[in-house]
Amino acid sequence: MLDLSLYSSVGAALKDAMERFADEVCLMExxxxxxxxxxxxxxxxxxxxxxxxxxxxxxxxxxxxxxIIMTNQSKWLLSAxxxxxxxxxxxxxxxxxxxxxxxxxLRHSGAKILVTEYPIWRQLSTAPGRSAAPKIQTVLVTxxxxxADLAGALRWEAQLRQEQRGSAEPVFVPRGRKDVASIVYSxxxxxxxxxxxxxxxxxxxxxxxxxxxxxxxxxxxxxxxxPTNHAIDFMVGFFGPFTCxxxxxxxxxxxxxxxxxxFTRYKITYVSLVPLVLKNLQKGLEARFAGLPRGxxxxxxxxxxxxxxxxxxxxxxxxxxxxLKQVHxxxxxxxxxxxxxxxxxxxxxxxxxxxxxxxxxxxxxxTEAGTAITVNDLRPFRADTVxxxxxxxxxxxxxxGADGVGEVYVxxxxxxxxxxxxxxxxxxxxxxxxxxxxxxGKFDGQGHLHLSGxxxxxxxxxxxxxxxxxxxxxxxxxxxxxxFCVFAANYIWQxxxxxxxxxxxxxxxxxxxxxxxxxxxxxxxxxNRLLNYKRIHGIVLHxxxxxxxxxxxxxxxxxxxxxxxxxxxxxxxPL
Amino acid sequence: MxxxxxxxxxxxxxxxxxxxxxxxxxxxxxxxxKKLGIxxxxxxxxxxxIENHFGIELPDYEVQGVSDFKTLAERIxxxx
Numbered sequence: 001m002l003d004l005s006l007y008s009s010v011g012a013a014l015k016d017a018m019e020r021f022a023d024e025v026c027l028m029e030x031x032x033x034x035x036x037x038x039x040x041x042x043x044x045x046x047x048x049x050x051x052x053x054x055x056x057x058x059x060x061x062x063x064x065x066x067x068i069i070m071t072n073q074s075k076w077l078l079s080a081x082x083x084x085x086x087x088x089x090x091x092x093x094x095x096x097x098x099x100x101x102x103x104x105x106l107r108h109s110g111a112k113i114l115v116t117e118y119p120i121w122r123q124l125s126t127a128p129g130r131s132a133a134p135k136i137q138t139v140l141v142t143x144x145x146x147x148a149d150l151a152g153a154l155r156w157e158a159q160l161r162q163e164q165r166g167s168a169e170p171v172f173v174p175r176g177r178k179d180v181a182s183i184v185y186s187x188x189x190x191x192x193x194x195x196x197x198x199x200x201x202x203x204x205x206x207x208x209x210x211x212x213x214x215x216x217x218x219x220x221x222x223x224x225x226x227p228t229n230h231a232i233d234f235m236v237g238f239f240g241p242f243t244c245x246x247x248x249x250x251x252x253x254x255x256x257x258x259x260x261x262x263f264t265r266y267k268i269t270y271v272s273l274v275p276l277v278l279k280n281l282q283k284g285l286e287a288r289f290a291g292l293p294r295g296x297x298x299x300x301x302x303x304x305x306x307x308x309x310x311x312x313x314x315x316x317x318x319x320x321x322x323x324l325k326q327v328h329x330x331x332x333x334x335x336x337x338x339x340x341x342x343x344x345x346x347x348x349x350x351x352x353x354x355x356x357x358x359x360x361x362x363x364x365x366x367t368e369a370g371t372a373i374t375v376n377d378l379r380p381f382r383a384d385t386v387x388x389x390x391x392x393x394x395x396x397x398x399x400x401g402a403d404g405v406g407e408v409y410v411x412x413x414x415x416x417x418x419x420x421x422x423x424x425x426x427x428x429x430x431x432x433x434x435x436x437x438x439x440x441g442k443f444d445g446q447g448h449l450h451l452s453g454x455x456x457x458x459x460x461x462x463x464x465x466x467x468x469x470x471x472x473x474x475x476x477x478x479x480x481x482x483x484f485c486v487f488a489a490n491y492i493w494q495x496x497x498x499x500x501x502x503x504x505x506x507x508x509x510x511x512x513x514x515x516x517x518x519x520x521x522x523x524x525x526x527x528n529r530l531l532n533y534k535r536i537h538g539i540v541l542h543x544x545x546x547x548x549x550x551x552x553x554x555x556x557x558x559x560x561x562x563x564x565x566x567x568x569x570x571x572x573x574p575l
Numbered sequence: 576m577x578x579x580x581x582x583x584x585x586x587x588x589x590x591x592x593x594x595x596x597x598x599x600x601x602x603x604x605x606x607x608x609k610k611l612g613i614x615x616x617x618x619x620x621x622x623x624x625i626e627n628h629f630g631i632e633l634p635d636y637e638v639q640g641v642s643d644f645k646t647l648a649e650r651i652x653x654x655x
Binding site: 032071095096098117119120252253254255256257276277280463528531532 | 606608609614615616619620622623632634635636637639640642
């Protein structure tokens with residue numbers, strides 16, 4: 001691994017990695033059973049530099065912002081390296097957002113350049129909103145068909161060819177540790193986007209901390225499934241492996257059967273999953289075990305119990321792979337750990353995999369803190385906690401109650417600089433150098449953190465999506481009621497739980513108005529237009545005027561306090 | 576080549592079979608997440624079954640954001 005303490009920027013570290021690991025394979029890309037790409041670091045560098053030059057030819061300079069909206073694929077990483085090489089600030093956006101949301105974030109970020117895939121651009125270019133992002137000067141589109149109408153965009157691939165025609169080498173633009181490296185949207189596709197300004201130092205320090213527990217080295221293969229715009233995959237599916245000479249495997253088709261096949265075909269070492277996928281994997285395995293003939297099942301159960309006994313104090317991969325050969329062969333035989341993140345994972349799922357000899361690197365983090373805050377160090381494995389603070393992380397519990405539970409605060413070199421264009425929100429979130437996470441938890445005697453709920457009005461789905469109620473209120477705009485407000489149910493009625501979180505809409509009807517079937521159907525219709533993970537699950541009828549500020553904004557906290565006095569299960573009408 | 580109506584009907588039948596529902600319980604406008612109570616992963620399994628049935632490949636981007644049978648059938652139809 002490179003000694004990251006010697007570097008001042010992500011770009012500088014990646015640049016050196018290209019030379020240090022020149023002959024190692026850094027990228028593989030497959031589409032179903034077809035391998036489409038296999039690049040060494042030398043080849044990766046040779047392909048990315050012309051793109052960096054093309055960006056500079058287009059006037060892209062230090063601190064300029066460039067956005068990537070792409071599925072996980074080689075051109076994502078090539079483009080990101082080119083942007084860092086040219087001293088730019090990366091704005092990775094979620095390709096699953098709607099075009100309107102993407103335009104909104106493009107405008108908010110102030111990006112000058114957009115790099116995207118043709119199918120995404122096809123939707124983006126025809127959706128309203130482009131005029132709202134006037135700073136976008138250049139759009140580079142990958143994989144566009146021969147005669148496609150590019151709507152003013154340029155072909156990504158042509159930028160590489162221009163270089164072959166003989167223009168100059170790109171100029172590497174150095175950046176400092178405290179300079180902004182990227183703007184990552186942790187949420188906020190509604191009224192108030194939260195663009196976390198991450199510095200080069202944030203990434204360099206996080207990488208050192210994470211790889212001290214879960215190391216990469218040449219030969220390690222990381223299967224990149226979580227979207228790379230997500231802080232986790234950016235770290236463990238790009239920067240981490242690349243600064244260690246390891247290899248990233250991309251799949252263009254994320255169907256379960258092709259993902260399963262990828263484990264064995266590419267002998268995967270690490271993979272990151274969201275809890276929902278991990279749970280599905282568990283269900284699939286359980287069904288397979290249940291289908292074993294009785295005799296074989298007995299032998300299998302016995303081997304699992306032996307593995308459990310022998311790995312109680314520490315993971316012993318070589319032993320587990322021998323004892324439970326078939327299970328491990330199904331994962332390719334080289335899997336060292338599954339990294340799970342983005343949302344809370346239930347202990348029994350973690351235990352299930354550990355008992356099979358597959359450690360799950362369970363942890364806790366948020367984009368604002370530079371991905372991970374705590375991680376299970378497997379010494380010994382604990383399914384009931386989210387692990388201990390990573391090296392360099394100071395974590396404290398503020399205002400603990402009688403049970404020791406209080407708000408989790410974090411201080412570290414990995415904590416973001418702040419929210420883009422939101423000084424007030426930043427000041428509320430980072431107080432005296434400490435990041436207020438809004439999550440509730442406590443430490444046990446062994447230094448492990450236990451999470452037990454949220455203090456903030458938001459939910460995190462099992463798919464790892466952060467949903468802020470304010471962001472979905474637009475879907476209910478002009479609803480035929482006097483006023484409405486969306487809340488996370490657990491925010492009103494504090495529950496010591498990190499799972500099964502749901503949103504609900506509170507409505508106040510006009511005087512004399514009855515809650516009609518028509519109104520209910522309108523709510524259902526609007527709700528169904530939202531992406532499934534953003535939908536509300538209940539309605540609360542409120543009979544008083546909502547408390548409002550002088551500027552007529554709803555006082556959410558006050559309204560929440562009022563609602564909290566009611567009995568949760570009696571007032572929520574399920575949808 | 577089948578008509579869009581025929582393709583839609585076949586998609587509905589395949590979904591009903593896959594999720595063990597009686598034929599005729601699903602309609603073209605139905606939102607499959609809501610109607611079937613399934614998550615995105617289960618949808619992917621259904622897509623694989625549909626691909627095998629029609630002998631086509633639906634790239635991930637083609638089905639991104641699709642949540643009703645009618646739109647799904649249109650995407651399939653364009654590749655037949």
